[in-house]
Amino acid sequence: MSRADGHAAIQALTRRFSFAAPQPREKYLIGAVSALVLVTLLAPALPAANWHIPHFIDTRTWLGVPNAGDVLSNLAFLAMAVWGSERLRARHDTPVGASWFFVGLILTCLGSGFYHLDPDMPQRLVADRLGMAVAFAGFLGIAAGERISVRAGEAVLVLMMIAGLLAAWVARENLTPWVVVQFGGMAFAVGLALTRPRPGALGVPLGGVIFFYVLAKLFELGDEIVFEATGHFVSGHTLKHLAAALAAWPVIRALRHDRQA
Secondary structure (H helix, E strand, C coil), X not given: CCXXXXXXXXXXXXXXXXXXXXXXXXXXXXXXXXXXXXXXXXCCCCEHHHCCCCCCCCCCCECCXXXXXXXXCCHHHHHHHHHHHHHHHCCCCCCCCHHHHHHHHHHHHHHHHHHHHCCCCHHHHHHHHHHHHHHHHHHHHXXXXXXXXXHHHHHHXXXXXHXXXXXXXXXXXECHHHHHHHHHHHHHHHHHHCCCCCCCCCCCCHHHHHHHHHHHHHHHHCHHHHHHXXXXXXXXXXXHHHHHHHCCHXXXXXCCCCCCC
């Protein structure tokens, strides 16, 4: 390798791993992450045994599958993951966190389906939450990369992946870290949704993702109400899975064009 080639390689690495002073939005990010860490460390523990009371209303079996509505509705996550992965393959650039977001949807399909086959076994919740943690980390990586900077998106992706997986594991006994990751992370996403995308960003409508997330939570809370209102046709928890899967649609829609193609 010539001296010029070596110098060019060093410059490329320097640009890739930039240690320049943080931008104003990156400073806010550091403050938000620090606040979430403090809350996790100082908040009282929530014993998991006191909170896991499975009360899913639709327990009907279909084609030999127990709790079929809540199990089979997870296939929507798989469908959105396949669709999004195909969109990514057609692009020359890969948005920060997008690949992990779709991987997380596949893991969510598998983990949630496994849990709902026998929700009376709380240890199965670990598999459910691990998939959600990966998908959530991917989404927050996308959000930070869209609204702050590429390196912020990469940092958030790594930090939330580690924090989410650890919280999902610890949630077997203490739910506090999982609650902070889930709701603190979504509050962070709401804050980013209220800011303008950075120049050159993909343009993912974060508000659309948040809308479907909130809708899924409402369906989850209204599991029995929806079941009774629809004449026992579908439960709220089944619709929760469908709404949560639709949260991937704004991301997939933003991937429809490759600006570098």
